[in-house]
Amino acid sequence: xxxxxLRRFLPPEHGAWGFLAAGVVTGLMVAPSGAGLLIALGxxxxxxxxxxxxxxxxxxxxxxxxxxxxxxSLAAWTLAVLQxxxxxxxxxxxxxxxxxxxxxxxGARRHGTAGVLEGGLALALVGGAVAVAGGADLRTAAVVAGVVTGxxxxxxxxxxxxxxxxxxxxxxxxxxxxxxxxVAMVGAVWWNTPWxxxxxxxxxxxxxxxxxxxxxxxxxxxxxxxxxxxLILLVVATAVGLRGGW
Numbered sequence: 001x002x003x004x005x006l007r008r009f010l011p012p013e014h015g016a017w018g019f020l021a022a023g024v025v026t027g028l029m030v031a032p033s034g035a036g037l038l039i040a041l042g043x044x045x046x047x048x049x050x051x052x053x054x055x056x057x058x059x060x061x062x063x064x065x066x067x068x069x070x071x072x073s074l075a076a077w078t079l080a081v082l083q084x085x086x087x088x089x090x091x092x093x094x095x096x097x098x099x100x101x102x103x104x105x106x107g108a109r110r111h112g113t114a115g116v117l118e119g120g121l122a123l124a125l126v127g128g129a130v131a132v133a134g135g136a137d138l139r140t141a142a143v144v145a146g147v148v149t150g151x152x153x154x155x156x157x158x159x160x161x162x163x164x165x166x167x168x169x170x171x172x173x174x175x176x177x178x179x180x181x182x183v184a185m186v187g188a189v190w191w192n193t194p195w196x197x198x199x200x201x202x203x204x205x206x207x208x209x210x211x212x213x214x215x216x217x218x219x220x221x222x223x224x225x226x227x228x229x230x231l232i233l234l235v236v237a238t239a240v241g242l243r244g245g246w
Contacts, residue, residue, distance in 0.1 A: 016047060018224070019120045022231050023127020023148045029239035030144060031134025035084040039091070039130050042076035043123070045069050050102075080133060090129035090141070097122040116156055124148035140242055143193050147238045150180035150201060155227065158208055162223050165215045173212060177205040194241025200234050 024040045052066035081088050101118035128145035136144075154176035161169035180201040187193035207230065218226075240246065 016119055016123065018227060018231055019123040019148055019152060020044070020047070020126065022151060022235055023123050023144060024130050026144050026147065026235045026238050027127045027130030027134065027136075027141075029235070030140060030242050031131050031136040033084065033130075033134035035080045035087065035133035036130040038076045038080035038083070039087065039126060039133055042073045042080065043094075043126050045073035045076060049073055084133035087129040087133040090125050090132060090145075094122040094125040094129065097125070113156065113160070117152065120152035120156070121149060124152070139191065139193070143187070143197065143238065143242060146183070146187070146193075147197055147234055150183060151204075151231070151234055154180055154201075154204065154208065155230075158211065159223055159227070161212060162214075162218045163220070165217055170212050173208055174205075177201070177208045181205050194238065194246050196237040196241035196246045197234075200237035203233065204230050 020040075020043060024036075024043070028036050028040070049066050049070035052062050052069060056063045056066055077091060081091065097118050101115050101122070104115060104118070124145040127148050128141040131141040131144045132138075154173060157169045157172035157176055161167060161173050181198060184193070184198035184201045188195045188198050
């Protein structure tokens with residue numbers, strides 16, 4: 001099988017890969033473990049299996065690939081749970097949300113906003129599972145999952161607004177970013193979560209305000225590339241904050 005043939009099985013969903021990287025990388029930076037790596041491998045294979053399954057539903061003869069990769073994904077998660085049973089509730093929640101997403105989008109050609117939110121939330125729980133698999137406590141895992149959730153609540157409407165300027169998505173983007181800042185600050189005050197997370201979300205809010213002043217639409221590729229720096233900022237701020245108590 002050629003490299004080009006293999007690439008067609010990679011889901012072309014920049015957001016999903018971004019949310020996955022944010023949760024998994026943060027979880028591994030906070031609490032690295034072999035079980036965490038298995039969880040990451042399992043969800044990557046799961047995304048590939050889902051994409052292959054969607055291709056098979058269009059009539060392409062790729063069911064063997066979808067089933068084989070899906071089985072490998074299940075095997076990786078099973079090994080992870082055997083090594084770190086505490087991650088099971090987190091992974092179970094991710095699976096349930098993913099099933100709800102798939103049921104809601106059955107037959108749809110593209111992901112709706114609700115589906116994207118559900119997919120992002122499932123990947124946020126994966127980030128919490130990775131942290132727990134490495135021995136992190138509930139508070140730490142909740143921060144990892146919460147940061148990914150806060151990011152997607154602001155990122156999704158911001159991306160929509162950048163593709164369709166001067167729409168209602170602009171207001172939703174500001175509300176999502178502001179809500180993330182408020183929740184992060186409340187968490188820092190009441191639950192001793194990292195202040196660095198609140199600072200990072202505040203910087204993303206300022207960035208969002210600046211971006212929304214622009215009226216020219218952007219291509220999906222350009223938007224995806226533009227979201228890499230804020231993701232890196234959040235990952236580093238969360239990991240440093242959790243490990244350093246900031």
